[in-house]
Amino acid sequence: MNVLNNISEVKSILTDLRAKNLSIGFVPTMGALHQGHISLVEKAIRENDVVVVSIFVNPTQFNDKTDLKNYPRTPEKDIKLLEDSGIHYIFMPSEQEIYPEPDTRIFEFGQLDKVMEGAHRPGHFNGVAQVVSKLFDIVKPHRAYFGQKDFQQLAIIRQMVRLLDLKIEIISCPIVREKDGLAMSSRNLLLEPEVRKSAPLIYKTLSDAQKKVGELMVNDLIVWVERNINKDPNLSVEYFSLANSQNLQPVNNWTDSDSIIGCIAVRAGKIRLIDNVYFK
């Protein structure tokens, strides 16, 4: 396994590999790696000849500068974990390497980024699109792997690939959870011990809510979920949305869409956590 820092190096190595007709799988990450990331890596290894993982904490997707400053960074541990996983290249660029000058591009996602994370984190998905489009251009993978944990991000990336007419297959991977149900996240490292004990209530509530679909109307279920989580003093729901899983627009009735996703963001102490499950 090689750790690369320069765009020119990555481009030249991968151009050679592509010329040999080897398939390239790509897993973009912000590091502080856990088994959720590794599940993407393992799928990429199974499906491609060469696997590249990028580790870059992208400043343009952080609307909250304190969040950027506090974001966990564990580069040595990440390198060790990836070495054990059997990938071929880590791309770990500096901020200067990715943004030698400010990226002023604005992406148009229509209604897709006007809801949920897009509504609560202004500019977040534009920043995601900026960095992922740059990384796609550098790596030019055949396939790129993203987790369903960031459900809206997956929809945004698919839309970006369509907008830019890229020939990259976007592969979505299921959410990996801790034994107690909490969705794995780099930010879990930042949870205070007491808050960490409360955090599994998020997934527990979503799982219980799935069983209430026949019993409660959409809006009543939203209220039930919010109340059930908010009764824990360490947790506060920022939003819970039941939405059409294709366009992410909220539904009013269970019959409004064939496939309904429930997406939630919760303040857990000082940390913001997201999760989602299908309701239909």
Ligand code: AMP
């Ligand atoms: P991040 O480092 O948080 O930007 O995540 C990098 C990739 O890993 C994204 O595609 C995430 O959706 C994915 N990911 C993060 N946590 C999980 C998880 N618990 N299960 C599955 N995928 C995940």
